[in-house]
Amino acid sequence: EVQLGESGAEVVQPGGSLRLSCAASGISFGGYWGHWVRQVPGKGLIWVSHVNPDGSITEYGDSVAGRFTVSRDIAQDTVVLQMNSLTTEDTGVYYCARDRSTSTFVPFRWFDSWGQGILVIVSS
Amino acid sequence: IVMTQSPATLSVSPGERVTLSCRASQDIDKKLAWYHQRPGQPPRLLVYATSTRATVAPARFSGRGSETEFTLTISSLQSDDIGTFFCQQYQTWPYNFGQGTTLDIK
Numbered sequence: 267e268v269q270l271g272e273s274g275a276e277v278v279q280p281g282g283s284l285r286l287s288c289a290a291s292g293i294s295f296g297g298y299w300g301h302w303v304r305q306v307p308g309k310g311l312i313w314v315s316h317v318n319p320d321g322s323i324t325e326y327g328d329s330v331a332g333r334f335t336v337s338r339d340i341a342q343d344t345v346v347l348q349m350n351s352l353t354t355e356d357t358g359v360y361y362c363a364r365d366r367s368t369s370t371f372v373p374f375r376w377f378d379s380w381g382q383g384i385l386v387i388v389s390s
Numbered sequence: 391i392v393m394t395q396s397p398a399t400l401s402v403s404p405g406e407r408v409t410l411s412c413r414a415s416q417d418i419d420k421k422l423a424w425y426h427q428r429p430g431q432p433p434r435l436l437v438y439a440t441s442t443r444a445t446v447a448p449a450r451f452s453g454r455g456s457e458t459e460f461t462l463t464i465s466s467l468q469s470d471d472i473g474t475f476f477c478q479q480y481q482t483w484p485y486n487f488g489q490g491t492t493l494d495i496k
C-alpha cells in the first residue's frame with residue numbers, strides 16, 4: 267500500500283496492482299465524499315473515481331471501470347484506491363480530493379482539499 | 391462536455407489585472423470551479439459555482455460567467471500567483487477539466 271505524501275514514485279509493471287491510501291494526506295474525509303483525480307502531463311487533470319460518505323456509492327471513469335475499486339477506510343478516516351490490471355495509460359500523478367457534500371446520494375463535485383499526490387509509473 | 395481554456399500561457403507584471411477564460415462546449419448551468427496549481431503542488435480550490443470564492447482564496451480572485459463562457463479575474467497579480475489555473479465543469483459526469491492556463495511573472 268502506498269500512502270499519498272510519500273516521496274518518490276511507484277513503478278509497476280503492466281498487468282500489476284497497486285493500492286493507494288490517502289491516510290497520510292492530513293485530510294479528514296469523515297462524513298464527506300472522496301474522489302481520486304489523475305494528472306498526466308500534456309493531458310491535464312482527469313477525474314478517476316468517487317465514493318460517498320458511507321461507502322455505499324462508488325463511480326468510475328470509463329478508462330478504469332472494472333479495474334479500479336475505491337473504498338473508505340473508516341478507522342483511518344480516509345479513502346483508498348485499489349488499482350488492478352494496470353496499463354501504461356494509467357501512468358500519472360494520483361491525487362485524493364475531498365468533496366464537502368455530506369449527502370449520501372449527491373456530491374458537490376468540486377474539491378476543496380487535495381492530497382499531495384503520488385506518481386505512479388506503469389512500465390516494463 | 392469539452393472545456394477549453396485560453397490563453398494557454400500568459401506572462402504578466404506584478405500588480406496587473408489578469409483575466410483568464412474558460413469555455414464549455416455546452417451550457418453547464420454555472421457549475422464551474424477554478425483551481426490554482428503551483429509547480430510541484432496539488433491544485434487548490436479558488437472558486438466554485440462560477441463566482442463563489444473558496445474560504446482560503448484571496449479576495450483578489452473573482453469568477454463570473456454563464457452558459458458556456460466563464461472568466462477568472464485576478465485584480466492585482468502577486469508573485470504567489472505563478473502556476474497553472476484550471477477550470478472544471480461539474481454539471482455532467484465525467485467532471486472534465488480544462489487544459490489550463492499557465493501564468494508567469496514578467
